[in-house]
Amino acid sequence: MEELNMRMILFYVFSFIMVASALGVVLHRNPVKSAMFLVSFFVGLAAMYALLGAEFLAVVQILVYVGAIMVLFLFVIMLISVREENFESPGSNLGRTAATVLLIGAFAVQFLVMARVFTAGPGINASRPYHGSLGQTGKIIEGNVELLSFKLFQGYLLPFELISIVLLVAAIGAVVLAKKNRRKLQ
Amino acid sequence: MNLFSINDLIATAPALVLVTGAILILLLQIVLPKFRLQAAYGVAIAVTAAAILLLVTGIPTSWQAAGATVQILPPIGTPVPLTEAFNRHVLFSGFVSEFSLLILIALLLLLLNSRRLLAELDLNLVEAYLMMLFSAAGLLYFIAAQDLITLFVALELSSLPLFVLAGWDRHSKSSNEAGIKYFLLSVLATTFLLLGIAFLYGASEGRTNLNELFYSLSRQPQSVRFAPFLFGILGWIFIYAAIAFKTALVPFHGWVADVYEGSITFVTSFMASLIKIAAVAVFFKLVMNTPENHRAIVQPVLMVFAVGSMFYGNLTALVQTNLKRMFAFSSIAHAGYMATLFIFPVGSALLAEIQKEASAALFFYVAGYAATTILVFTVIAFLETGDGEKRRITLEDLKGLGKRNPLAAFLLSLGALSFAGIPPLVGFFGKLYILRVLLGSGQYILALFVAINSLLAVYYYARIVFHCYWDYETEGEKLTGSALRSPAAWISGMALAVTVIGLGLVSSPVLRYALDAMVRFR
Numbered sequence: 001m002e003e004l005n006m007r008m009i010l011f012y013v014f015s016f017i018m019v020a021s022a023l024g025v026v027l028h029r030n031p032v033k034s035a036m037f038l039v040s041f042f043v044g045l046a047a048m049y050a051l052l053g054a055e056f057l058a059v060v061q062i063l064v065y066v067g068a069i070m071v072l073f074l075f076v077i078m079l080i081s082v083r084e085e086n087f088e089s090p091g092s093n094l095g096r097t098a099a100t101v102l103l104i105g106a107f108a109v110q111f112l113v114m115a116r117v118f119t120a121g122p123g124i125n126a127s128r129p130y131h132g133s134l135g136q137t138g139k140i141i142e143g144n145v146e147l148l149s150f151k152l153f154q155g156y157l158l159p160f161e162l163i164s165i166v167l168l169v170a171a172i173g174a175v176v177l178a179k180k181n182r183r184k185l186q
Numbered sequence: 187m188n189l190f191s192i193n194d195l196i197a198t199a200p201a202l203v204l205v206t207g208a209i210l211i212l213l214l215q216i217v218l219p220k221f222r223l224q225a226a227y228g229v230a231i232a233v234t235a236a237a238i239l240l241l242v243t244g245i246p247t248s249w250q251a252a253g254a255t256v257q258i259l260p261p262i263g264t265p266v267p268l269t270e271a272f273n274r275h276v277l278f279s280g281f282v283s284e285f286s287l288l289i290l291i292a293l294l295l296l297l298l299n300s301r302r303l304l305a306e307l308d309l310n311l312v313e314a315y316l317m318m319l320f321s322a323a324g325l326l327y328f329i330a331a332q333d334l335i336t337l338f339v340a341l342e343l344s345s346l347p348l349f350v351l352a353g354w355d356r357h358s359k360s361s362n363e364a365g366i367k368y369f370l371l372s373v374l375a376t377t378f379l380l381l382g383i384a385f386l387y388g389a390s391e392g393r394t395n396l397n398e399l400f401y402s403l404s405r406q407p408q409s410v411r412f413a414p415f416l417f418g419i420l421g422w423i424f425i426y427a428a429i430a431f432k433t434a435l436v437p438f439h440g441w442v443a444d445v446y447e448g449s450i451t452f453v454t455s456f457m458a459s460l461i462k463i464a465a466v467a468v469f470f471k472l473v474m475n476t477p478e479n480h481r482a483i484v485q486p487v488l489m490v491f492a493v494g495s496m497f498y499g500n501l502t503a504l505v506q507t508n509l510k511r512m513f514a515f516s517s518i519a520h521a522g523y524m525a526t527l528f529i530f531p532v533g534s535a536l537l538a539e540i541q542k543e544a545s546a547a548l549f550f551y552v553a554g555y556a557a558t559t560i561l562v563f564t565v566i567a568f569l570e571t572g573d574g575e576k577r578r579i580t581l582e583d584l585k586g587l588g589k590r591n592p593l594a595a596f597l598l599s600l601g602a603l604s605f606a607g608i609p610p611l612v613g614f615f616g617k618l619y620i621l622r623v624l625l626g627s628g629q630y631i632l633a634l635f636v637a638i639n640s641l642l643a644v645y646y647y648a649r650i651v652f653h654c655y656w657d658y659e660t661e662g663e664k665l666t667g668s669a670l671r672s673p674a675a676w677i678s679g680m681a682l683a684v685t686v687i688g689l690g691l692v693s694s695p696v697l698r699y700a701l702d703a704m705v706r707f708r
Contacts, residue, residue: 157190157273158194158327159335159336159339162324162336162339169350172212173350176350177365
């Protein structure tokens, strides 16, 4: 129970950070700061993965999203130099304060309710270690990365391959839509 | 977990053929730079025809690995076995094969028009064919998906090319608007889908396979105080909402009119036919996979979708003057008619029988709807570009069309009359079979709503016919140019017209064929 409560507290802390920074992304007037809020959202998400026992995903989340994609975002934002004045403020200061207070209140209420529920009944079982067996060979797999790779290349082979086509389509589509002089292509 | 085998590839052969064709088009651009457009057009048509052939003739068992039970649609007339492939991520049944066939035929008919229509707008790029093939392949996987993860990825694969196609006319503001609107709202719908999948995953102790979900969820006690049951309900509602967005059902219809009107008409016909076929089929499949205890509670949501779409679509279409917008709203209403088939009486002893009848009626209605939609939008597309520049067609423009452009007037009226449900045409029999299923399963109120809406709809469809043939008082603006301006488009248009008339005449054998094929679902 002790460990469970610690997990729960961490879960609520990180989900609060995530929701608050998600709101920050949408509501902040300065695009660079919005992007920074997105970074903090991704870090929170990585912490969530770690809490669920998926350490590998947590690391990949940080590397790919925070490392690669956010840098690209910031690069583009700074390249096209959007100004703060270009955006209308989505709400008054009073409104934003009210939203923050409401958010904190909602989390507090939910936390208290959940705390009662979980201390009363059987709790979440997120701390269960990962293990599985590989159907035909009967080999027992322990550990995150190995299991993930088996899942990805055997169980979820079809969606995995389909995603590669989706990425191809996205790349072609982006070029077609963004190319300046499409006639010259022909 | 099985290892991957050649049978998995054979089972998804039609979709693979489309993907291969698309990649071939990409490579041909390098090999044959001079004839790249002709090559792309030819390859696109050839692979679509090949995929249809594969579906109709089936694959000889001698090609398959030993002990395999993998079979896609066997030669017409033989019963379809249930075939699972890719670790039960896709499942082929008679239902899936039939709707796949419908999608491929619709794609072929659209492709035949594509070259001329795109060229007249100066938008004939190789990538258009790529996008169409990829999207259609995604739709085939979408229909066949038996796992929610694959369902989601396939949905992405089918919609991503459409975002590009919706914004294809880059110099037109409305096309840009259509593209961005469709993209943003689709992404929102996708998050709904993912949230729904997450809820079902939680409710069923970690399952995403539709079959396993069904058995896991059907064991739950039907009580909202039981948390997994509640999450199951929420999950189904979110997933339904996401698919309802793709089907364009009220209250997820907000994008339809603007996107249908803003995109170039050729793309509109793609969206209104292919996407609708697939979305409706998947919706039906999901409803079939919702266990009875959940369905008893979720059903009112479906009721709102169906009745709301019928009334909203028809009442809004009544006041439209822009032809494309009118057909956009009418497509919402038609989605509503189809959605009435998703509703079954709860706790009926004859559930399996009703569901079978409903699936056959749905197949027939969708086939007729798709043929009519492509016909109507093709005619509109050719009329739009008739005098060299793109223009919007209003009802006023149709005045006296029967005299100036008899073929266009005839085809347009044929489509409108079929939509309205005038007897010898396919639309009438589609509605008749829907009513028969509804009355047969004792849902008299829904049947009444369908009947009322069919009457409402006659008014605006009849207006099109009236303007074409009887309203010479004030001469409308000239719509010149013949209706089908290339041999391929002529073949496609005539095939569609024959389908719209002929499918009505041979409706009962077709329905019987559909019934025979729908042996088992899950």
